[in-house]
Amino acid sequence: MARLRRDVETEYAGADFGDERLDRRLVELCHMVSVNPEASFPTAAGNDSELEATYRFLNNERVTAEQILEPHVDATIRRAARAGEVVVAHDTTEFNFGSSAREDLGRVGLGKSHGFYGHFSLAVGRSDRRPLGILGIRVHERHGGKGKRGHQELQSADDNESQRWSDSAHRAEELLGRGAALHVLDREGDSYALMADLARSGARFVVRMASAKRKVDGDADTIGETLRRASVIAEREVPVAARGRSKMPSYRKHFPERHARAARLEATAVRVTLIRPASSSYSPDKTLELNAVRVFEPTPPEGEPPVEWRLWTTEPVESPEQVLAVVDAYRCRWLVEEYFKALKSGCAIEKRQLESSAGLQNVVALFAPIAWRLLDIRTVSRDAADTPADQVLTTVQIVCLRLALKQRGRPPLPDKPTARQAMLGIAGLGGHIKNNGDPGWIVLGRGLDKLLAFEEGYRLATAQDEM
Secondary structure, X not given: OHHHHHHHHOOXXXXXXXXXXXXXXXXXXXXXXXXOOOOOHHHHHOOHHHHHHHHHHHOXXXXXXXXXXXXXXXXHHHHHHHHOOEEEEEEEEEEEOOOOOOEOXXXXXXXXXXXXXXXXXXXXXXXXXXXXXXXXXEEEOOOOOOOOOOHHHHHHOOOOOOHHHHHHHHHHHHHHOOOOEEEEEOHHHOOHHHHHHHHHHOOEEEEEOOOOOOEEOOOOOEHHHHHHHOOOOEEEEEEEOOEOOOOOHXXXXXXXXXXXXXXXXXXXXXXXXXXXXXXHOOOOOOEEEEEEEEEEOOOOOOOOOOOEEEEEEOOOOOOHHHHHHHHHHHHOOHHHHHHHHHHHHHOOHHHOXXXXXXXXXXXXXXXXXXXXXXXXXXXXXXXXXXXXXXXXXXXXXXHHHHHHHHHOOOOOOOOOOEHHHHHHHHHHHOOOOHHHOOOOHHHHHHHHHHHHHHHHHHHHHHHHHHO
């Protein structure tokens, strides 16, 4: 997409590798991959010399993922400053490059595949839940066996993977300013040591509880019982997405299969004193004052698992409005999961054929801004449906989309289409059936490929007419 290409190019301008040729090459790569993010490098490059130059850049020892991403991070900071209140959603995803051994790649999944894990910090506008960009990526790899270590040994270990949550949050605080953003973390962030560390530094957060059995000071021994005794303070109806059956037994336990629906939720909130567990003995704080929120579905549909979240937070919870603000802030976290889908399905990261860990990490950084832009376009088309289509597509692309839909007997595009109408039209080119709900990343990418082909033909035809 031409607009996509121009917008994303600004996310690479200003990279400094200490070599002007490398700086220029990054922008050229941006042009190449943003036209068709899902295409393989040989397809996108078009010829052997371009392909060789692409691999040479990505495997260059002077090129790092952090350098590639730096201009995008700077642009994200500027967008965050304009957005007002910002949520930073933190989460980790697995990059699985298959079972064939590659140079210095660690193990992922059940240990039979090779790859690494990427921990991402995604900035999100709190008021409109629009993705603003990536503030950082922290990669960790697993080599050899896990081994067994006690609490004290694990807390002091340099390779403690849980440290990525604290490091990423502190880095975001440095970039945006202390207390300027609200950090949102899933269950893996439910660590006493982590929350105590963030609270001590003045960072604000919402963390989903991993266990309701944590010890608190008071008549009720656990946080779960304390929240169950509390009176309902707020109600909210939220859309619940469908969820398929996971292949991982541990994942199915926490995230059972369900159908999409609108869920009526109730919320309780309390102020508690959390008692330091033995597993966090290195933390200097023996107790931690936090607010806790329970969001639950009192009457789920028959056969459906009830929705229930328990959240730790530093945010105030004295009024219904404040409690619902905490709930809505946590809902921003789901955008980072959509971002991972854009990166993997929309940009086909795990199909890339580079052999080294460093080269593949550079690929992730190269596509990170493109995945953000794709996510932003789809977010606008879903959540701000009335936004004019010319905010996400060029005039020529809208003309080509209208002609392509007419040629295929698809529902016509209105004279002044919205972003959502345009996205559904593009998905229609990819074979999407409207009654099936919103399009996924693969069918949307397939439709974009066809639209780009139409656009290329249109431009060649009009150029011929002008000769």
